[in-house]
Amino acid sequence: MNNKAAEVRLEGIAKRYGKVEAVKPLDLIIEGGTLVTLLGPSGCGKTTLLRMIAGLEQPSAGRLFIGGRDVTLLSAGERNVSMVFQSYALFPHMTVLENVSYGLISSGFGKKDAAARAEAALETVGLRGFGARLPSEMSGGQQQRVAVARALVLEPAVLLFDEPLSNLDTRLRRSMREEIRALQQRLGLTVVYVTHDQSEALAVSDKIVVMRNAEIAQAGTPEALYASPENVFVATFMGEANHVRGSIESVTGDTAQVALDALTLALPHRGLGTGPCDVVIRPEAIRLADNGPGIAGQIARATYMGAHTEYLIATPLGELFAIHPDRLNRRRAGSAVMVTLDPEGVVLVRP
Amino acid sequence: MFFGSSFFFWMIAALGTLILPWHMQQDGVSLSTLMGLGAEDAEAASTLWQALHFGRFWFWPVIAALALALPGALPFGSACTRGRVLIIAGSFGLLSIIAQGFAIGIQGWNYPFLEAVFGELQDRQFGIGLGGALGFIGFLVLLTDGLALRGYFKGDRFIAGAVGVLIACIVIFTAWPVTTILAQIFTSQGDLGVADAMAARLFDRKIWGLACVTSTANCGVFWNTLVLATSTATAATLLGLCFALIVTRTSFPARRALRLLTVLPIITPPFVIGLGLILIFGRSGVVNQLADSLFGLQLGRWIYGFNGVWLAQVFSFTPTAFLVLIGVVEGISPAMEEASSTLRASRMRTFRAVSLPLMLPGIANAWLVVFIESLADFGNPIVLGGSFGVLSTEIFFAVVGAQQDFGRAAVLAGIMLVIALCAFIIQRVVIGGRSYVSLTGKGDVGLPTPLPTLVRRMAYAIALPWAFLTITVYTMALAGGFVRVWGRDWTPTLSHFKRAFALEWSASGALILSGGAWHSLFTTIKLAAIAAPITAVLGLLAAWVLSRQRFFGRTALEFALMLTFAVPGTVIGVAYILTYNLPPLEITGTAMILIACFVFRNLPVGVRSGVAAMSQLDKSLDEAAVTLRASTFRSLRTVVLPLLKPAIVTALVYAFVRAMTTVSAVIFLVSAQYEMATVFIINRVINGDYGLAIAYCSALIVLMMAAIGLINLLVGSRRLGRRQAAALIGGRA
Structure with missing residues (x-):
C-alpha cells in the first residue's frame, strides 16, 4: 500500500444502460496528490463516473488505470480505493470504532492492530474518544467525519467522495469542505470529489471537471474555468453570468475588437472569427455611472443584500444582472444609468 | 482459506462419490455404514466401489468427471483455463449423475431403448442417498465456481453459488414435480388409449357439468370451485375493507383489539373454523338444538355443502383481506385527501372520487389473494363440504380413494394450476401496473380525512356483527374440547385432553406419553423446527440475490420463483408423491419429503419479507462494505x-x-412414522371424534403463540410492528 497518491487514468471509459448513455466515451487523467472535482447538474453522469472509478459499476467500454495498474476488471475491494458515500453509509449496528476498523479487518489486519489504527484515524478527523458510540448518537457533521476516517484508515491510493456535504447545513458545509481540503493537502492524497455545488468545487479543487449530458464540458483549474469558460453552459454553471450577443469587428493578433451596443472592448479572441458572437459578462464586471460613455440602461430592480446590492438593469443588450459593493450610494428602481464593463470579467465563448 | 475454496467443494464431491454410500440406506446412515469404499453390499457402496467391484459401469462417467475437475479446483494456472475446466467437469458430473439416476431404476433399465442398446441389465438401483447428495452439491458448486472464474456473476463465486443452489432447488422441488404431475394427464387407463383416456378425463361431466343450473343435481367441480372462490373473495374483501376503514379511519374505541384479528389466520389450523361452525349449526349444534327445543324446527344439515364451506372460508380469509387492506388504506397519502377537501369537495365526494379510486388496485389485490387462498383451501371443504366437491378435495379423493386414479388427479391438478396461475398473473399485473400506494414518498404529512358518516355507519353495521360472530365461532370451537359430547351430554370434562395428552408413570418410574396425540405433536414440532431455519435461509438468500445483484438471467430466476409460489398445496402434495415415489429421488414416506414440502411451500414468505426489508436498507451500505474490501459473503x-x-x-x-398448521399438501405425504398434527386432527374429524380434535386444536393454538413469543425472544428483536404484518400477506393453506 505504498503506492499512495496514485494517478488515475481513464481511457475511453463509457457506460450505457440499455440504450441510455450515462457516460459517453471519455479520457481523463487525475494526477497523483491532487483533488479533482466532478461538477455538473444532476443526471450529467458524474456519479456514474465516480462509481466506475470505485469499481461499483462496470464500464461498458474503455480501460481504467490506477497508479499505472489496469484495474478495469478488478472488483471494488481489489482496487485500493475507498469511498465516502453521500448518505455516509455508516453501519448503524456497529460502533464508530467497529465502523472504522471494518475495512482493516477485511484486509486481514488483526483485531488489536486494526483498533489502534482506527483510533489514530479517528484522531486525524478530530474524533478522539468517540469510538464507543453508535453512529445514530452523533451529529451529521460527526458522522461525516467518521465516514472520512473509515475511508482514510485504509490509506487508499485514491479517495472518492460522492457529494459528501449535501446532507449538512450551509455553515457546517463550509467548515467541512475546508477540513477535507486541508486533510487532502496534509496527507498528499489523490481525491476525486463529486458535487453539484460550484462554490464547493471552486473552494476545494486543484482541478474541476465540468460535465454535461454524459460528457466533459470543460476541465481545468478553478481560475481557468471561471475566467475563461469555453461555452455558455460552463460560464453560467460556474457562478452567475450574463449571456449576451455581440459582434467581433476585427481580429488583430490575440485580440478581438468586440462591439457590445455602444461599447467596444478589446478581448482575447479565443479562436473566433469576425461576425456575431456570444459574450459572457460576470455581474461584478458591470460598472454603473450617472453619465458619460457607455450603454444606456434603466434599473429594473434593486435588491439590498447587506454586503452588496444586486441590480437588474434593462439595456439594449437585454436584462443584465449586476452586483455592486457600494452600500451607501444605492440606486433606485426606475432611475437611468450608464453601464460600462471591466474587460477582466467579460469573455468570448462558444454557444 | 481451505474452507469455501473450490478445492474444498471438490473434496465434498470426492467424499460423496468415492467414500460415502451413494444410495439411500434403508436403515438410515450410521457411523459404521459411512464407509462405502469396500462395502460388502452393492447398495451400501460408494460409486467407486460399485464401479470397481460390482461392475456398475454407469458410475464411471461420474468418477471421470471428478478426476477431470481436480486440476480446475486447485489454485494453480490461469483463471480462464481453470474456469473452463470446472465448467466442463462440473456440468459433466451433474449430467452423468442425473442420467444414471433416471436411466436405471428398481427394475433395471427405465427405458426400452437403453435395454436395446446395452442389453438386459441384471441389476437395479435405489434412490440417491447421502453420497449422491454430496456429489451433486459438490459438482454444482464446481460448475458455478467455473462460471465465476470465467467472469459471469461479476466474477463473484458466492453469488454464482447462491444462484446455482436456488436454481437447483427450484428445478428439483418444483419444476420437476409439476412436470411429472402434468405428464400423468397423458397416461393410458384400462383398455383406453392415451388420447381416449385423456379426453375422457379432460371432458368429464363431473368437472364441467352444469346440471345444478337446471336441476338440484351437483354441478362439476370446476364450477363449484370457481363460484366458491369468487363469492368467498367478494365477501371477504368487502368485510376486510370495512374492518380496515374502521381501524384506520375512525375513532372506534376497540380499534387495537380489532387489529388482533389479523393474527388469527396465522396461528389457526385451517379447519378450526369449520369445526366451530359444525358445533353451532351442525345437526347437534347449538342453534339446531335451540330451534328444535324452542320451536320444534328441524334445521337439518344445511351447513354441509356450499353454504357451510363458503361461511367457513369467509370467516377464515376475512382477516387475510383485512391485513392486506390495512396496508392499502394506510398507504394512501393524506395529502391527497386534504387537497381534495381544500378544493371544496365534501367528505363523501372525497371518499368516492379520491380515496376509493386510489384504493382500487389494493382492493383488487386483496380480492385475488383471497381468491387464490379459497382455491387452494383444503381444510374447510373436507370438513364441511359433504357432497359438495371442489378441486382440492376431488384431487384428494382421486388419490386416496378406492379408485387411485392418478390420471384424474393430474387433470384436476392441472385445471387448478391453470386457474391459480391466471389469478396470480392478473395479480402481478394489477399490483405492477397501478400501485398508487408506492408512489407516495416519505414527506407525507397531514391527517387522514375521517370517513363520511354514511360510509362509517355502513362499515360498522357490516363489520361489528361479523367480528362478534368470529369471536363466537372461535369460542365455540375451543369450548367444544371441554364438554363430553357436544349436543348430547354437556357435562364439563377434561377427558378429551386426557385422551390426547395423557402422561403416565410406568412401574419403573419412567414417564410414558400415553396420550394419542403425543407422537404426531412431537413429529410436527421437530419437522417444523428443522424446516423453519432452512426456509428462512433460502428465502433471504433468494431475496438478497434478486434485490441486490444484477446478473444474466435474473429476471428469469425471479419469474420462476414467483411461479412456484402460485402452485396450490394440493397440487404440490400429489406431485411430490408421484415424483419421489421412485428413484432417483426416493423420499416418499420419509421426513425429508415433509421438510422439502414445508420449505418450498413457505419460501414465498421468506422471500417477500426479505425483499421488503432489503428495499428499506440503503444500498450504499452494501457498497460501502464492498469498497472496504469485504468479500461478498462477509458483507452479507x-x-x-x-x-x-x-x-x-x-x-x-x-x-x-405454517409448517405446523398446513394440511393441504402434507395430507398426501404423511406416513405412519411421520404423522402430522393437522392430519391426525382431520382424521379424528372424519371419524366424528370432534372432542379430541378440538382439544388438540386448542393445544396447537396455545403452542404456536408460545413459539412466536419464544422465537422473538431468541432472535432478540423488539420491532415486530407494521412491517412484519405487511410481510405476512398472502400465505396459503
Whole structure:
C-alpha cells in the first residue's frame, strides 16, 4: 500500500444502460496528490463516473488505470480505493470504532492492530474518544467525519467522495469542505470529489471537471474555468453570468475588437472569427455611472443584500444582472444609468 | 482459506462419490455404514466401489468427471483455463449423475431403448442417498465456481453459488414435480388409449357439468370451485375493507383489539373454523338444538355443502383481506385527501372520487389473494363440504380413494394450476401496473380525512356483527374440547385432553406419553423446527440475490420463483408423491419429503419479507462494505444480515407456524412414522371424534403463540410492528 497518491487514468471509459448513455466515451487523467472535482447538474453522469472509478459499476467500454495498474476488471475491494458515500453509509449496528476498523479487518489486519489504527484515524478527523458510540448518537457533521476516517484508515491510493456535504447545513458545509481540503493537502492524497455545488468545487479543487449530458464540458483549474469558460453552459454553471450577443469587428493578433451596443472592448479572441458572437459578462464586471460613455440602461430592480446590492438593469443588450459593493450610494428602481464593463470579467465563448 | 475454496467443494464431491454410500440406506446412515469404499453390499457402496467391484459401469462417467475437475479446483494456472475446466467437469458430473439416476431404476433399465442398446441389465438401483447428495452439491458448486472464474456473476463465486443452489432447488422441488404431475394427464387407463383416456378425463361431466343450473343435481367441480372462490373473495374483501376503514379511519374505541384479528389466520389450523361452525349449526349444534327445543324446527344439515364451506372460508380469509387492506388504506397519502377537501369537495365526494379510486388496485389485490387462498383451501371443504366437491378435495379423493386414479388427479391438478396461475398473473399485473400506494414518498404529512358518516355507519353495521360472530365461532370451537359430547351430554370434562395428552408413570418410574396425540405433536414440532431455519435461509438468500445483484438471467430466476409460489398445496402434495415415489429421488414416506414440502411451500414468505426489508436498507451500505474490501459473503454476514433481523424473525416464525398448521399438501405425504398434527386432527374429524380434535386444536393454538413469543425472544428483536404484518400477506393453506 505504498503506492499512495496514485494517478488515475481513464481511457475511453463509457457506460450505457440499455440504450441510455450515462457516460459517453471519455479520457481523463487525475494526477497523483491532487483533488479533482466532478461538477455538473444532476443526471450529467458524474456519479456514474465516480462509481466506475470505485469499481461499483462496470464500464461498458474503455480501460481504467490506477497508479499505472489496469484495474478495469478488478472488483471494488481489489482496487485500493475507498469511498465516502453521500448518505455516509455508516453501519448503524456497529460502533464508530467497529465502523472504522471494518475495512482493516477485511484486509486481514488483526483485531488489536486494526483498533489502534482506527483510533489514530479517528484522531486525524478530530474524533478522539468517540469510538464507543453508535453512529445514530452523533451529529451529521460527526458522522461525516467518521465516514472520512473509515475511508482514510485504509490509506487508499485514491479517495472518492460522492457529494459528501449535501446532507449538512450551509455553515457546517463550509467548515467541512475546508477540513477535507486541508486533510487532502496534509496527507498528499489523490481525491476525486463529486458535487453539484460550484462554490464547493471552486473552494476545494486543484482541478474541476465540468460535465454535461454524459460528457466533459470543460476541465481545468478553478481560475481557468471561471475566467475563461469555453461555452455558455460552463460560464453560467460556474457562478452567475450574463449571456449576451455581440459582434467581433476585427481580429488583430490575440485580440478581438468586440462591439457590445455602444461599447467596444478589446478581448482575447479565443479562436473566433469576425461576425456575431456570444459574450459572457460576470455581474461584478458591470460598472454603473450617472453619465458619460457607455450603454444606456434603466434599473429594473434593486435588491439590498447587506454586503452588496444586486441590480437588474434593462439595456439594449437585454436584462443584465449586476452586483455592486457600494452600500451607501444605492440606486433606485426606475432611475437611468450608464453601464460600462471591466474587460477582466467579460469573455468570448462558444454557444 | 481451505474452507469455501473450490478445492474444498471438490473434496465434498470426492467424499460423496468415492467414500460415502451413494444410495439411500434403508436403515438410515450410521457411523459404521459411512464407509462405502469396500462395502460388502452393492447398495451400501460408494460409486467407486460399485464401479470397481460390482461392475456398475454407469458410475464411471461420474468418477471421470471428478478426476477431470481436480486440476480446475486447485489454485494453480490461469483463471480462464481453470474456469473452463470446472465448467466442463462440473456440468459433466451433474449430467452423468442425473442420467444414471433416471436411466436405471428398481427394475433395471427405465427405458426400452437403453435395454436395446446395452442389453438386459441384471441389476437395479435405489434412490440417491447421502453420497449422491454430496456429489451433486459438490459438482454444482464446481460448475458455478467455473462460471465465476470465467467472469459471469461479476466474477463473484458466492453469488454464482447462491444462484446455482436456488436454481437447483427450484428445478428439483418444483419444476420437476409439476412436470411429472402434468405428464400423468397423458397416461393410458384400462383398455383406453392415451388420447381416449385423456379426453375422457379432460371432458368429464363431473368437472364441467352444469346440471345444478337446471336441476338440484351437483354441478362439476370446476364450477363449484370457481363460484366458491369468487363469492368467498367478494365477501371477504368487502368485510376486510370495512374492518380496515374502521381501524384506520375512525375513532372506534376497540380499534387495537380489532387489529388482533389479523393474527388469527396465522396461528389457526385451517379447519378450526369449520369445526366451530359444525358445533353451532351442525345437526347437534347449538342453534339446531335451540330451534328444535324452542320451536320444534328441524334445521337439518344445511351447513354441509356450499353454504357451510363458503361461511367457513369467509370467516377464515376475512382477516387475510383485512391485513392486506390495512396496508392499502394506510398507504394512501393524506395529502391527497386534504387537497381534495381544500378544493371544496365534501367528505363523501372525497371518499368516492379520491380515496376509493386510489384504493382500487389494493382492493383488487386483496380480492385475488383471497381468491387464490379459497382455491387452494383444503381444510374447510373436507370438513364441511359433504357432497359438495371442489378441486382440492376431488384431487384428494382421486388419490386416496378406492379408485387411485392418478390420471384424474393430474387433470384436476392441472385445471387448478391453470386457474391459480391466471389469478396470480392478473395479480402481478394489477399490483405492477397501478400501485398508487408506492408512489407516495416519505414527506407525507397531514391527517387522514375521517370517513363520511354514511360510509362509517355502513362499515360498522357490516363489520361489528361479523367480528362478534368470529369471536363466537372461535369460542365455540375451543369450548367444544371441554364438554363430553357436544349436543348430547354437556357435562364439563377434561377427558378429551386426557385422551390426547395423557402422561403416565410406568412401574419403573419412567414417564410414558400415553396420550394419542403425543407422537404426531412431537413429529410436527421437530419437522417444523428443522424446516423453519432452512426456509428462512433460502428465502433471504433468494431475496438478497434478486434485490441486490444484477446478473444474466435474473429476471428469469425471479419469474420462476414467483411461479412456484402460485402452485396450490394440493397440487404440490400429489406431485411430490408421484415424483419421489421412485428413484432417483426416493423420499416418499420419509421426513425429508415433509421438510422439502414445508420449505418450498413457505419460501414465498421468506422471500417477500426479505425483499421488503432489503428495499428499506440503503444500498450504499452494501457498497460501502464492498469498497472496504469485504468479500461478498462477509458483507452479507456482517452488514446485511444483522440489519435484517426483523425479516429473519418474520420468516422464522411464519415458516414454523405454517409448517405446523398446513394440511393441504402434507395430507398426501404423511406416513405412519411421520404423522402430522393437522392430519391426525382431520382424521379424528372424519371419524366424528370432534372432542379430541378440538382439544388438540386448542393445544396447537396455545403452542404456536408460545413459539412466536419464544422465537422473538431468541432472535432478540423488539420491532415486530407494521412491517412484519405487511410481510405476512398472502400465505396459503
